[in-house]
Amino acid sequence: MKTRGTPSTKEKTPPATHSPSPPTDDPPESPSELTQEQLKRYGGILQHRRVDELKLSLRAAADLVQMAHTTLRDLELGTRAPARALTYRKLDEVYQYLPGSVFNLYNSGQQPLRAETPTPPPPPRVPTTDFPVVLPLMSVIELIEADQLLEDKAQTIGDPELLALRETYARCTDRLMRAWTIAQIEGRRAAGYQDDRFISTLLTAQLARKPVAPDEQDRDELTYLRWLLGRAGELPPDDEARYAALFATRTQGRTDADT
Incomplete structure (x- = not known):
């Protein structure tokens, strides 16, 4: 017999509809009525x-x-x-x-809610403007070919670890190739070359690749490269001014040396 005003011990609390709240320090009973x-x-x-x-x-x-x-x-x-x-x-x-x-x-029975994980900042890049590195053209070509061969082999084998390794290799290759291509096009543009065969070759080789641009810095560098080549389309005025200033800064020493 129940006492008036005392809820039945068989009554269950309805499922919560609000955001999760941590349980109290008192150990809760293990859910005994779960199927x-x-x-x-x-x-x-x-x-x-x-x-x-x-x-x-x-x-x-x-x-x-x-x-x-x-x-x-x-x-x-x-x-x-x-x-x-x-x-x-x-x-x-x-x-x-x-x-x-x-x-x-x-x-x-509420679906667990994932904690928000902040996006890590992009890794720092080592500045090379003070100590430029000259890359042999044949080595650059071999690097592109090796990346393509690795991609074909990874896709054929289908091993997840090999595919992940190829993704890392492709990201590094793409960053090296983009930096090298930008430097070449900046120099030739500063020297007055515009649509010569060398730039056309770089354009084909670089933009035909599937760019690996996992962070904002990569995407900005790719847009800057397209801007150098006149292939960026219509950009916001702030970006146009920023890229023009970047080009002027990075080619200042070269134009001064030429004169």
Whole structure:
């Protein structure tokens, strides 16, 4: 018999509809009314996050969560649920979710919310204007050909590690080629050459490649190259002025030496 005003212990709190909030320091009871299907689905969400998105091994994740790897394996396979507030918090941290996400997943079925990861700044570039490097033309051509051969081989084999290695190689090759091409075109343009055969060859070789421009600095350099070649299209006035000033600054020493 229930006492008036006392809620039934069988009544469940409806699922939360607000942003996740971390569980209290008091260890919550492990969800005892979850079905096997729910446990497998929730564990599968964690496993997908770890394996496919974060690229973490089971043992590495378990070390970060500070639990046995067999325990974490059972969580992801859906044979158990987290039982302590500390476990929920560590899972949020290691799986890069907003605080309270894993708790809300197991207690109200809410999809975990990913924590925002700030975009890292582009790596610094070593300035070469004070100490220019002369690259032999044949070495540049061989570098392009080696990059193409590596791409063909990686696509044929289809190995993920080889494809990732080729992506890194292609990014470095593209940056070196773009820097070299820009320097060549700046120098010949400053010397009064415009549409000579050498520039046409560079134009074909560089712009025919699929540019690897993963950050803002790469994209800006590629736009500057197109501006040098008259292939940038209509640009905002600020960019036009900035590129003109950059060209004047980078070719100042060359024009002074010629005169």
